Amino acid sequence: MNDAGATPDGNTMRAAVLHGPRDLRIEDVPRPAPGPGEVRVRVEAALTGGTCTKIWRRGYHATMGRPPLPFGHEGAGTIDAVGAGVSRFQVGDRVVPANSAPCGACRMCARGMTAQCEDMVWLTGFFAEQLLVPARIVAQHLHPVPPGLDLRTAALSETLATVVKGSDRTPARRGEHAVVLGTGPLGLLWVRVLSASGVRVTAVGRRPEREATARALGADTAVGVEDFDADAAQADLVVEAAGTPEAWAMALRSVAPGGRVNLFGGLRADAAVADP
Ligand SMILES: [Zn+2]
Structure with missing residues (x-):
């Protein structure tokens, strides 16, 4: 093991641990030491998002883990x-550890559907002084941060990756018109990814203060949902990034014949979408 001089002293560290629904505690926990193939990261940026809120409310996550659960999965x-x-990493390297890595051996991995791996290794615990990154993630999904990119921005990599993957699944060509429903962080990342590809983007959201942000990120038009005429939109691509049954229905109304709809925002398993 190769300890850095900057490592804090002591055998414990502060960490946020989820013990149940809405029961998040800041605790002293054993300071991890990396075993073979592992690295330890001094966390400098950790993010929260919609998934974190859901985990906090429910007290667990179906795949990431059950309490006591080290909190935070992006950073x-x-x-x-x-x-x-x-051998690929050394002390002092700035990195983004992804929060999962597939086994490469199961039925789903054999089909190339690694995101659906049946034996995924998960990583949580970014809300802590330090984070032990499992060997499988070190080997596959530990990403060096290039010089000039600050760690707060780099921490968005996992979130951005979901948008890039979604965009690969439902591509839009330069000059096409895309409607993005939802101006939360993911909707805004969609606006950025699409506009950077030369797609004309209409961003539709509920929060007026987000309209300026959407424009700054490249949206040609940003409107409130009450001012958006879904039936007239005739979009080549519609991205639903609001995660509500109403937005799913609106997405189907907004698309042109032969267009594409990406139902990106998840719904509860028991949600019902009304006939648009
Ligand atoms: Zn697998």
Whole structure:
């Protein structure tokens, strides 16, 4: 093991641990030490999002884990200790650890559907002084942060990756018109990714203060949902990034014949979408 001089002293560290629904505690927990293939990261940016809120309310996550659950699954930091056998990384490297890595051996992995891996390794615990990154994530999904990119921005990589993957599934060509329903963080990232590809984007949201942000990120038009005429939109691509049954129905009304709809925002399993 290769300890950095900047490592805090002591055998414990502060960490946020979820113990049940709405029961998040800041605790002293054992400071992790990396085993073979693992690295330890001093966390410098950790994010919250809609998924974190859901986990906090429910007290668990179906795949990421059950309480006591180290909290937070997105972030970035600097490696401060490296386990045996790790050659690609060293102490001082700035990195984004992804929060999962597939097994490469199961039925779903064999079909190339690694995001549906039946034996996924998950990583939570970004809301802590330090984070132990499992060997499988080090080997597959530990990303160096390029010089000039600050860690707070780099921490958005996982979120952005979901949008890039969604955009690969439902591509839009330069000059086409896309409607993005929802101006939360993910909707705004969609606006950025699409506009950067030369797509004309209409952003539709509920919060007026987000309209200026959507325009700054490249939206040609940003309107409130009450001012949006779905039936007249005739979009080549509609991205639903609001996660409500109403937005799902609106997405189907907004698309032109032969267009594409990406139902990106998740719904509860028992949600019902009205006939648009
Ligand atoms: Zn697998």
